[in-house]
Structure formats: structure tokens, C-alpha cells
Amino acid sequence: MEALLQYATSRIIELEKMLLVDVPETVWPAEIGMVFSQVERAGDLPAHHQRRLKHHINRMLLERMPVPAVITAAWSLAHAMEKYE
Template sequence: MEPQLQYATKRIVELESLLLVDVAETVWPAEVGMVYGQIENAGDLPAHHQRRLKHHINRMWLEKMPVPAIVTAAKSLASAMGEYA
């Protein structure tokens, strides 16, 4: 990985750790579970990536994005997270 991309990735992980407080148990709305269930291999991601994915799904839901757009974005995000798992 080239140095700039490596630095950017490291910085994103640092910022996410500040923004997304590690919570052992979170009760997600049913809508999050519905979308999360449509993401192939989401259950194969490490637990911290699964929580982040659910967080982003919840945020998109609260922003009233259309469900197909949320599913598409979540699949893309899960794929990217899988590369860094």
C-alpha cells in the first residue's frame, strides 16, 4: 500500500475510534436488522466492523434514505470493510 493511502487509512481508523465509542451491547432498530440481513458475508466481518456497519445503516435510515440506496451503500461499505478485516 502506498504511504499516503496507508496514512489516510490509519487516520480514518483513529477518527472512527473517537467518534464511535465501543459499546459492548447495542439494541438496533428492527429496520437496521432488516437491511443488515441483506448484506452477504456481513456476519463474517470482525465484531467492530459489524457494529460500524450497523451504525452507518442506522444513520442512513435516520436520514430517510430510500431502503434500496441504503442496501447498496451498506454492501459497498461491507465489501470495503472486508478488505481491511
């Protein structure tokens, strides 16, 4: 049971690092702003979460995900980020 708990803990830490990447201040392309503006309540997130969300949006667009899928994923990320204010 302890090995399972250690695995679960390490996996949670790994996933949090993916979600909460450290993103410096940057100027984002207009496409990022367009998608960001479509994500409900994204503008209400703290600035550091907004930068992280824009980082993830940028990566998804670079991976050529369809914009509706990026918006859906970004909404899900923004909702998860609300819990880490």
C-alpha cells in the first residue's frame, strides 16, 4: 500500500509541475490572445496563472490542435487553475 501511495504522490507532483509551469513575462502573438479571450473567467485568474494558461494555449496551437479543441482544453485548465490561487 505504501508503494502505491508513493507512486500516487509522485504522479500528482509531476502533473502539478506540468500544470503550473514557470512562465516569464512575455509578449504573446495575437492568436493566443484571441483564444484566451474565448475562455470564460480566464481574465479573473491571477497574473501568474494567466501567463501559464497562455503558455499552454501557445503550445497547443504550435502542435496544430484545432482551435475549438484548444479553447475546450484551455477552459478545463483555467478551471483547474482556479483551485491553485
